[in-house]
Amino acid sequence: MISDLPQDFIRQLTAEYGVSDAEFEALALALRSEPTVAIASTIGISEVAVRKRLGEVYRKFNITGIRPGKIAELKQFLISQYQARNRSTTNSRTDWGEAPDLGAFYGRIADLNLLKQWVNADSARLVAILGMTGCGKTSLSVQFAQQNQTQFDFVIWRSLRNSPSVTDLVTTLIEFISQQPAKNLPDDSNSQISLLLECLQAHRCLIVLDDFETLLQTEELAGYYRTGYEEYRELFQRVAEINHQSCLILISSEAPAELALLSVNSVKQLKPTGADIIAKEIFKEKGLSATPEEWQKLLNRYRDNLLAFKIVAITIKDFFNGHVSQFLEATALFVDDTLTYLLEQQFERLTSSEEDVMYWLAIIEQQIGIFQLKQQFFESLSLSEYLNNLDSLERRSLIEKTTTDSEIMLQLQPLIKKYVTQQLVQQVTQEVQQLLRQPNFSNFSVLKNYCLGKSCEKQQINTARQSSQLLQQLANNLQNKLRRSEGNIYDSLKQLGENLKKQPRLKVGYAGANLNDIISKIPSN
Ligand SMILES: Nc1ncnc2c1ncn2[C@@H]1O[C@H](COP(=O)(O)OP(=O)(O)OP(=O)(O)O)[C@@H](O)[C@H]1O
Ligand SMILES: [Mg+2]
Incomplete structure (x- = not known):
């Protein structure tokens, strides 16, 4: 029964799906089976506004189309999530490694739904999240892994920023999944990868590997491995091609060259979308507002670079008294030092x-x-x-x-x-x-x-x-x-x-x- 679910749990889960406070106010009443007219009078808004808020909620949970019973479907979903998460606190094991703490996370509903479909319904074994620096790849992967951890026996999140060798990485993964020190591992990386694949067959695991581009050559065409890291190709190829029940998510600003060759059904690629919605929320969070024309200018300048939007929002607040128009006038195109540094890194390659x-x-x-x-x-x-x-x-x-x-x-x-x-x-x-x-x-x-x-x-x-x-x-x-x-x-x-x-x-x-x-x-x- 939906009434058995703690209100805190429902609020937290709906927040993960981007439901706002105002939408939640209407939703909480709808979940108690209050009719629209009663919800409208309790909150003090029109019935049309109630329907609009609930419509937004259904959209965020991907309950679409014109059909009755949406609220029942949502209740069922909330109950199943509650049961799964309770089960998972004892069953699933997680190791978040250096995954960043997510602050406010906005939007990306379509991307999260697509990832969910690939990983669950379509049994994708290798998913690449690609896109230029600052577009929100890492944040998306953390959000996805947190929302879906209950679907897995093991979740492990690792950054490759320190360039671990394949052997080091595979050893860590095997130790985590088998929950014991990896003694007597074979010397060659091929056999080590075979052992990892056995783990991925025996358990349903989600492995997220971030900052993959660090393993690729600089000053070479994109997508080729640095000397000593070519064995990663073998790892990804076998994860993609051999049958198992797990998924590896690869995050990179550069796609490895072999990805194009691995276009089997079990390999998917995603470029995060909907940056405009997130950018607007980032501005709102800082108490900034902009006219549609100003937004157009901002979006033309910074496109999907959310890092840029964050830096710009802070600049407008601190140095332009919160006036977007003044900022736009004063800065033909503002490139903050942080961004320059990030772009320098890309350019050096x-x-x-x-x-x-x-x-x-x-x-x-x-x-x-x-x-x-x-x-x-x-x-x-x-x-x-x-x-x-x-x-x-x-x-x-x-x-x-x-x-x-x-x-x-x-x-x-x-x-x-x-x-x-x-x-x-x-x-x-x-x-x-x-x-x-x-x-x-x-x-x-x-x-x-x-x-x-x-x-x-x-x-x-x-x-x-x-x-x-x-x-x-x-x-x-x-x-x-x-x-x-x-x-x-x-x-x-x-x-x-x-x-x-x-x-x-x-x-x-x-x-x-x-x-x-x-x-x-x-x-x-
Ligand atoms: N959905 C979101 N809601 C709010 N903020 C976000 C969202 N996605 C990303 N951000 C913010 O935008 C900035 C860049 O995001 P993130 O670090 O995930 O990008 P990235 O693509 O992984 O960048 P890099 O390639 O440099 O690692 C971060 O400060 C992050 O907090
Ligand atoms: Mg990142």
Whole structure:
């Protein structure tokens, strides 16, 4: 009977599903079988509002469609959860390792339901939660594991941030599941994995492995293992392909390359969705409100980066007196230090060809077709190599691809674009300073390889560059940096431009044209 369930339990469970206080007020009465009209008069709202609140609750529990008996279905669900959780306090064993404590957790209802369906109904053995840094992968996995722990005999959550070897990881898992020290384990990792699979067959386990990207190579195309960690491929392949009753959830900002090859029914991939709902809740929590237009601007800037939204909300509250409009005006695009650090980590992992793509996408104003982008490259690249790079960047969640009728278009998220532009400005400034100090024309790359302004030779390609803004930023930065060391900056740069013109085009690339464009933004006096 629903009346046997403690009210605290019902509140906690409904909160896990995102039911608000106002919705719960109506729900508690509905669970006592009060009719709508009585609920309306008790709370002091209209009957329509009561139906709306209850409708929201059903939606959050994924009880959908137009049909009677929804409240009965919900009661049944609550009772089954209560029984399962009570059972589980004695039965299921959990080891949360370094899983973060979840603060307020909003939204993600559809994602949680989908995960639940995959893991329970569809018997998925390997589920990857993928997406760029800060989009909420870790939080989603913790929430899912907490909500569903009762479905498993064992739940274990581990971060791979410290790069454990396969042997270390598998040993920990076997010891936890078998509940005893793993003595006399075979030496080779293949046999160790076989033993783990026996555990996964004998018990229903949920294993969550976070920060998987730490095991992948930096400065290589995305998805390839660091030396010494290739055995993880074997682990994931066998977990996916061999029959057992458990599930391994892998969390990563980069998908391992083999994931695409393992497209058997037991392997699923999820990219967290619905960031806008969560971002709005994060703002509400800080007492901030924004108009629909302001929201549109915020969402255009920060997309699904919840970490960015959290940092921005704090900034607006602390430095802009809670005024979203003032913040939007004052910050063309605000990149907080924390985010810069996070993006730096991602950027360090790129190959030089991937960096090429990122720089070009930062320079070009709008989205650009993949083949048009390829034509921009100063040094030619084979098509397959180029497509591999795009694939890799997409796996790292750094570029966005959209498919139109005729072609595939690419662009950067604004936040990432801002970061890459900053990198570009810094690097060009350094290169110009270096050239002024010592005119060694084989020792620079950005100035040579990327066409920053309008006067480049590949102009006929006619892409809109953010040129004017970018050149102005470069001119300002150079003036700041050179103010003390060089006499007349304009003359020094002009002289450098003349010298560059005399060099062979192959040696100096776009450098001469770029310098001219920058000079055009500096006053001659
Ligand atoms: N559903 C949510 N409700 C409220 N806050 C959330 C939610 N999801 C994520 N956050 C917050 O957003 C921030 C980023 O989330 P999280 O650390 O889970 O992202 P991530 O994708 O795992 O990032 P990384 O790739 O850097 O590990 C955290 O501060 C987290 O608390
Ligand atoms: Mg994380």
